[in-house]
Amino acid sequence: MSDGLDPAALVPHLMQLGTVLNRSRLVERAMEAVGLPLDRPGLTVLLTLRMAGKPLRVGEIAARMQVVGPHVTRHLHDLERAGLVRRVVDPDDQRARLVELTDAGAAAAGRYLEAILGWFGDAIADWSEEDRATFGRLLSRFVDDLQAHLVGE
Numbered sequence: 001m002s003d004g005l006d007p008a009a010l011v012p013h014l015m016q017l018g019t020v021l022n023r024s025r026l027v028e029r030a031m032e033a034v035g036l037p038l039d040r041p042g043l044t045v046l047l048t049l050r051m052a053g054k055p056l057r058v059g060e061i062a063a064r065m066q067v068v069g070p071h072v073t074r075h076l077h078d079l080e081r082a083g084l085v086r087r088v089v090d091p092d093d094q095r096a097r098l099v100e101l102t103d104a105g106a107a108a109a110g111r112y113l114e115a116i117l118g119w120f121g122d123a124i125a126d127w128s129e130e131d132r133a134t135f136g137r138l139l140s141r142f143v144d145d146l147q148a149h150l151v152g153e
Helices: 007-023 026-034 040-052 058-065 069-081 103-123 129-151
Strands: 085-090 093-101
Touching (some): 026 040, 040 085, 040 093, 058 069, 069 085
Antiparallel strands (some): 085 093
8 A cells, every 4th residue: 555544554543542532431421421320231222222213123233233132132121120211012023022212211312422422523623524524434434344354354
């Protein structure tokens, strides 16, 4: 790669990003904004449902989280007890169940996203629209391509 980005030049920036995210306690601070005692996997289930915008089967939640079904099931029990999710009948298959957010679960996920998006938005507030669009497109592409490459090994 003589004409373009040297992949080795990315390493310090990726390490710095990891350090910033860890030292700033970004996830922990955003979880505090939720106002509920949730662990990261439980919150990830809520966010997965929120981003889907519709009820999902347990297997679909697991696939989107890139974990196995039993992992999700364990967290669903806690989330159900907390009144953040509920199981509903799948309209396409009366024998199957879907998981959906309750109003409280949707509000918790919304508070988390509001905190995270606020911090990210503040960080790029002075960027041009073109820079924002380019960054979003390239970051998505990089993550997708890296994941495909690593999973394919």
